[in-house]
Amino acid sequence: MKLSAGQLQSALKKSLLPCYLVTGDEPLLAQEALDAIRAGARQRGFGAREVHVATAGFDWGELAAAAGSLSLFAEKRIIELRLPTGKPGRDGSAAIVDLMQRTGDDLLILIEAPKLDRSGTSAKWVKAIEAVGAHLQVWPVGARELPAWIGARMRMLGLKPDRDAVRLLVDRVEGNLLAANQEIEKLRLLLGEGEVSGMDVENAVADSSRFDVYKLTDAALEGQAARAIRMLGRLRAEGVEPVIVVWALTRELRTLARIADSVEAGTDLGVALQKAGVWRTRQGMVRSCVARHTPAHFYRMLQIARRADAAAKGQAALDPWQLATEIVFGLAHEPVALT
Secondary structure (H helix, E strand, O other), rough: OEEEEHHHHHHHOOOOOOOOEEEOOOOOHHHHHHHHHHHHHHOOOOOEEEEEEEOOOHHHHHHHHHHHHOOOOOOOOEOOOEOOOOOOHHHHHHHHHHHHHHOEEOOOEEEEEOOOOOOOOOHHHHHHHHHHHEEEOOOOOOOHHHHHHHHHHHHHHHHHOOOHHHHHHHHHHHHHHHHHHHHHHHHHHHHHHEOOOOOHHHHHHOOOOOOOOHHHHHHHOOOOOHHHHHHHHHHEEEEOHHHHHHHHHHHHHHHHHHHHHHOOOOOOHHHHHHHOOOOOOHHHHHHHHHHHHHHHHHHHHHHHHHHHHHHHHHOOOOOOHHHHHHHHHHHHHOOOOOO
């Protein structure tokens, strides 16, 4: 069967299916769906959990062996399979189809993958999952729906935002739900439950940690490499999701690349800054960063950012924090000439 995110909680209250496939490129919503399924499983006595990541060279025999093995204490078990590319290949597809025939009351299969294209959703292994379990496709929240989503998320946590508070948060996070959730959690910690005004949001942003993601990008733009690297380490230590850091760096790089392209084409830098919507308070740091780099340098860092994004979402076997460090260091320093 196919299941929407809105149907998941009510469906879990009724019953726990033997298999769930969660797909989509919205990390927060996908993670929350997976957490809800795990919580429902724990309530029904599933105490053991085993995770497999199907990267290049993965031995699909391990999956069959795990499904066939008995728990030492005869516990109900969850076997999780993460498909970073969403394409298990011929051997993987056959292994998943076979796995669907092994499901039972004591075994729950939980599979996670990025958004599947049309051919992916009609693949034999997906159909096999839908025949015995559920396929939950997580869809991103569109720009029109974002204010309502943020308002509902705030109310769920006991906050009562006015229209200005919601609007300011929408402008700040620019569609990134992980960043939105983090900002809402921060507001709840700073303000407690109750009414939240636009002024409250502005003050909370002004009073937020000097090590937040936005200060990190500012330090890199200003050429403060050592400070920026320390901030990055602090963000990691505080448990900030790498997806948020990579998103902020990527957004900055895209803006810088557009400005650098315009300047190279003959546009005055001041005009290019205005067209890019750079705030007056940030124009000085952006000017200095553009002066240190060529458009090619920014595009090279964007390539690194794409790899970092894939790594942060579990779609590549790389360290997103190491790649983020390369970007921060590259932004802060004057690079050597490209050959």
